[in-house]
Amino acid sequence: MDVNPRKIPRQARARATVEAILGAGAQLLAEHGFESLTTARVAERAGVSIGSLYQYFPNKQALAAALIDHYGEALAAAFRQRWRGHETLAGAVDAMVGAALVSHPHGPELHRALNELAPRVGRAEKNKGISARIAGIVTMVLEQHRHEIAADLNLADAAALIETVLETVSHRAIEHHPVTPDSASMASHCRRLIMAYLTNPAPR
Amino acid sequence: MDVNPRKIPRQARARATVEAILGAGAQLLAEHGFESLTTARVAERAGVSIGSLYQYFPNKQALAAALIDHYGEALAAAFRQRWRGHETLAGAVDAMVGAALVSHPHGPELHRALNELAPRVGRAEKNKGISARIAGIVTMVLEQHRHEIAADLNLADAAALIETVLETVSHRAIEHHPVTPDSASMASHCRRLIMAYLTNPAPR
DNA sequence: TGAATATGTGACGAATCCCTCACATTTTGT
DNA sequence: ACAAAATGTGAGGGATTCGTCACATATTCA
Structure with a gap:
């Protein structure tokens, strides 16, 4: 399972997106644990679309590893x-x-x-x-x-x-x-x- | 979420079934953690059908609680x-x-x-x-x-x-x-x- | 023995989840 | 200003999972 970031954010806007995703992931992980941590929920809480999440993290495990x-x-x-x-x-x-x-x-x-x-x-x-x-x-x-x-x-x-x-x-x-x-x-x-x-x- | 057993086993055969389910659940939980613990896999490892599992445990959480x-x-x-x-x-x-x-x-x-x-x-x-x-x-x-x-x-x-x-x-x-x-x-x-x-x- | 009860089966519907892809929008560099 | 690059979007395919239900088999008890 590849866990490396899919793409590195170059613009400030993209860095903010990644930050928001990591923050949302941390919140949801702390609140409900890993088994109910879904990529869709993380994207929603972060205020970005699911597609944006998958541009920087190739899969759910990569997101967890980044956290x-x-x-x-x-x-x-x-x-x-x-x-x-x-x-x-x-x-x-x-x-x-x-x-x-x-x-x-x-x-x-x-x-x-x-x-x-x-x-x-x-x-x-x-x-x-x-x-x-x-x-x-x-x-x-x-x-x-x-x-x-x-x-x-x-x-x-x-x-x-x-x-x-x-x-x-x-x-x-x-x-x-x-x-x-x-x-x-x-x-x-x-x-x-x-x-x-x-x-x-x-x-x- | 109701976590009480749905039915108590009365015959020895039924008690063996429940034991097998608990044993299989413990094995799979230890091996792969809760997020990949599925009722179907527990039933399969226990050698019983999925229906039997749901006769004694109303849902997955009840199984976990019993464990x-x-x-x-x-x-x-x-x-x-x-x-x-x-x-x-x-x-x-x-x-x-x-x-x-x-x-x-x-x-x-x-x-x-x-x-x-x-x-x-x-x-x-x-x-x-x-x-x-x-x-x-x-x-x-x-x-x-x-x-x-x-x-x-x-x-x-x-x-x-x-x-x-x-x-x-x-x-x-x-x-x-x-x-x-x-x-x-x-x-x-x-x-x-x-x-x-x-x-x-x-x-x- | 035969009816009542207990136990076992597994296909399947509904819900959920991961991830992709074709396309829209914004930013950069010239 | 304009093309190229970067970033953002979200519907939906394919797969998985939970839990049910109609029915089959086994056991008990009178």
Whole structure:
């Protein structure tokens, strides 16, 4: 299945069309999921004709892949800008948890939908790459506070685990998990979880 | 959308038919996801006619809901049987992590697919209920080792966080996350994460 | 055994969806 | 200004899907 763009927009008008299509696709994907995402509905919401959509995206999967690429980059960029300049490890962890809890620039539904979608449109690696980049950022932050972290902890492994925890906990917090009292408490427990893990050496 | 079963099977033959339909549905859901799950394909894989399927499930959503109920219960039951009789907190945590890493009695794909599916067929609460029950089991385990756990930690909150971590980490470990070296290392880090969280009081 | 009930079948109508194509309109470049 | 290129349009073909219905077969029970 060819997933490459059929034609690149040259005029400003065409770029606006593509933007409108991507925006409409993101909205509908977040609202109703992929199985009820139809090319006709996307075109309608975008305010363009179905023909215009197929001029830039050869098929429905290509549209989905474009959405994953477009909003995945936005997510990683949003995360990168939130961890700079913290003097202490506690401050950096605070920032990371805070970032995870708010860093869904286009809503958690869209984030989840794109995650589910990626492996079905040949973009599994792309999405894993985003996670890996965020884990890389976390690794860098941890390195800056190496002296506060248990010496026997491998930073790359720890960063991968923390990235996983951050992503999921943020999802759960936002969807009001029944056993989770509220987001503030969740964030506080999450901070404590990560700090305890980082600063205490393995027992025995 | 009515999601209740249309008719309950009375004869053994009918029960076998329903079982075959549920089994086929689970297989296809895990293999290809919900958007390519068609009633005709489910019936074909189950070895029954399409008409038989519609005798017990009024529509496609009802079939999905039945799958969620059926396999959700199986998951909770599988988890409950793995935590009994551990003398130490470390042993209990080991057991929980191990359970999370293997307790997908019908494969992680099915588990993920059902999780994604629940909110779209009126079963969001059901799935949250399963998580809550697992969190409740974790709470009981923690209570049995109260003396080994930091006194200022609320056990219910901690259990909710741990349940979340266990579920996601197991997903990631199985799908071979790139930055995760291997499952064994993942499990070891996961144990350390949870133990550090539980046994160390909040700093300052 | 025979009637009543339960279960199984699969062709088919109605609805929906993906995508194409012939053509209209706008913009660019000379 | 005018031709060439870029962009936009939407009806409709071909394919797929959901769910029904009239009928066949199997089981139960008196």
